[in-house]
Amino acid sequence: MTERKLRLLVAKPGLDGHDRGAKIVARAFRDAGFEVIYTGLRQTPEQIVNTAIQEDVDAVSLSILSGAHNTLFPRVIELLRAKGAGEMPVFGGGIIPEDDIPGLKAAGVKEIFTPGTSTEAINAWVKENIRPRA
Amino acid sequence: MSLAERILNGEIRAAARLMRDIDDGIPSAVPELKRLYPHTGRAFIIGVTGPPGAGKSTLTDKLIEAYRSRGSRVAVVAIDPTSPFSGGAILGDRIRMNRHATDEGVFIRSLGTRGHLGGLSRSTNDIVTVFDAMGWDVVIVETVGVGQDEVDIVRTAHTSLVVMVPGLGDDIQAIKAGILEIGDLFVVNKADRPDADRAVRDLEMMLEMNHPEEGGWWPPVLKTVAQKNEGIAELVERIEAHRDHLRVSGRLTRFEENKSALRFEELLRDRLFRQVHERISEGGRLARTIRAIARRELDPYSAVEEVLSEHVHREG
Numbered sequence: 001m002t003e004r005k006l007r008l009l010v011a012k013p014g015l016d017g018h019d020r021g022a023k024i025v026a027r028a029f030r031d032a033g034f035e036v037i038y039t040g041l042r043q044t045p046e047q048i049v050n051t052a053i054q055e056d057v058d059a060v061s062l063s064i065l066s067g068a069h070n071t072l073f074p075r076v077i078e079l080l081r082a083k084g085a086g087e088m089p090v091f092g093g094g095i096i097p098e099d100d101i102p103g104l105k106a107a108g109v110k111e112i113f114t115p116g117t118s119t120e121a122i123n124a125w126v127k128e129n130i131r132p133r134a
Numbered sequence: 135m136s137l138a139e140r141i142l143n144g145e146i147r148a149a150a151r152l153m154r155d156i157d158d159g160i161p162s163a164v165p166e167l168k169r170l171y172p173h174t175g176r177a178f179i180i181g182v183t184g185p186p187g188a189g190k191s192t193l194t195d196k197l198i199e200a201y202r203s204r205g206s207r208v209a210v211v212a213i214d215p216t217s218p219f220s221g222g223a224i225l226g227d228r229i230r231m232n233r234h235a236t237d238e239g240v241f242i243r244s245l246g247t248r249g250h251l252g253g254l255s256r257s258t259n260d261i262v263t264v265f266d267a268m269g270w271d272v273v274i275v276e277t278v279g280v281g282q283d284e285v286d287i288v289r290t291a292h293t294s295l296v297v298m299v300p301g302l303g304d305d306i307q308a309i310k311a312g313i314l315e316i317g318d319l320f321v322v323n324k325a326d327r328p329d330a331d332r333a334v335r336d337l338e339m340m341l342e343m344n345h346p347e348e349g350g351w352w353p354p355v356l357k358t359v360a361q362k363n364e365g366i367a368e369l370v371e372r373i374e375a376h377r378d379h380l381r382v383s384g385r386l387t388r389f390e391e392n393k394s395a396l397r398f399e400e401l402l403r404d405r406l407f408r409q410v411h412e413r414i415s416e417g418g419r420l421a422r423t424i425r426a427i428a429r430r431e432l433d434p435y436s437a438v439e440e441v442l443s444e445h446v447h448r449e450g
Binding site for chain 1: 146147150151153154157158159160216217220221222223224225226228229230232233235236241242243244246248
């Protein structure tokens with residue numbers, strides 16, 4: 001009765017119009033028993049952060065295929081902090097070169113999943129690392 | 135400061151958190167709701183219901199825009215189905231509305247049904263309470279896609295819109311009971327499709343068979359193409375006409391009384407059940423009773439009477 005259900009935001013920032021990956025991940029999250037809020041395409045970091053706060057999610061996941069990950073991830077993290085929600089974990093995936101990953105993690109991104117990662121692996125990581133808030 | 139105080143100060147984050155506590159059934163939400171309740175009763179609550187794919191979310195998006203342009207602050211509760219197998223859900227109503235995400239005068243909250251039938255989640259009324267206490271002028275509640283019998287919205291919303299699409303044809307006859315009885319307004323959306331006029335005629339014909347009481351409200355049937363913003367201005371006009379009708383006719387008072395009665399009964403039922411259930415679960419008594427019923431050593435009627443006489447004061 002009083003069991004927290006994990007709530008995750010799946011967001012598609014930026015201009016690329018490909019959300020197949022985001023939808024597959026959203027579906028995998030649903031099948032794992034999580035509640036997923038999906039924003040749809042072409043969201044600004046401001047829209048994503050306001051959505052995360054209004055929906056009280058336990059983590060924000062971003063799917064980025066446009067190459068703008070080095071801008072978009074840090075911007076979302078910065079805005080979350082500015083709105084007093086800096087503790088909300090941010091992770092994501094997409095076409096992201098290995099070389100960029102250390103920089104993104106240094107900026108506060110919890111994990112990056114690159115193409116070819118199985119949905120099982122993503123779910124396992126979420127179960128291990130994302131907790132519903134107290 | 136309590137969540138309730140922060141909510142009354144207009145803090146979005148606090149409201150979002152309390153809504154989560156409500157949805158997750160966390161007991162600490164109850165004292166917060168007690169503090170908020172005296173501040174409610176001001177918001178105008180609009181329900182949007184109809185079958186899946188009728189365009190409820192797109193229509194809701196246009197209603198947000200229309201009420202924003204009138205200077206109202208608009209909150210939305212958007213409900214999507216929870217998977218009965220995994221317990222998970224994809225809440226995607228925001229896709230059609232998220233252009234409003236950066237507008238300070240709009241707050242959208244998505245909910246999963248979490249096993250609740252009736253078109254809403256169990257938490258919906260309490261979440262509307264939070265919005266109402268916080269001072270949102272208009273609260274739009276969008277139900278899951280409904281079939282015939284999911285009519286809970288009528289007890290939650292002051293004005294209920296039933297959204298249909300052309301091409302349901304004879305199906306309208308089949309579903310005349312249920313959702314077609316609860317609409318204060320009927321909307322044939324996607325009215326640029328063939329057969330829109332026929333859908334309007336079918337609905338009107340069916341509605342003519344109902345007879346509202348003297349001075350009652352005749353539900354109008356309107357055409358919209360939400361995606362192209364067509365028919366929205368007239369729709370809002372009619373929604374406002376219904377709102378005036380409720381006030382002027384005194385039906386608003388009756389609505390509030392009915393809603394309060396149902397809410398009270400629902401809470402009483404839930405709390406009583408939970409209390410008794412918890413007590414008899416302890417020490418394996420519930421399991422023993424159920425086994426005895428299954429083996430026909432005890433009948434379920436006597437079993438319930440026995441439990442009630444022990445844990446609740448005797449009937450009559």
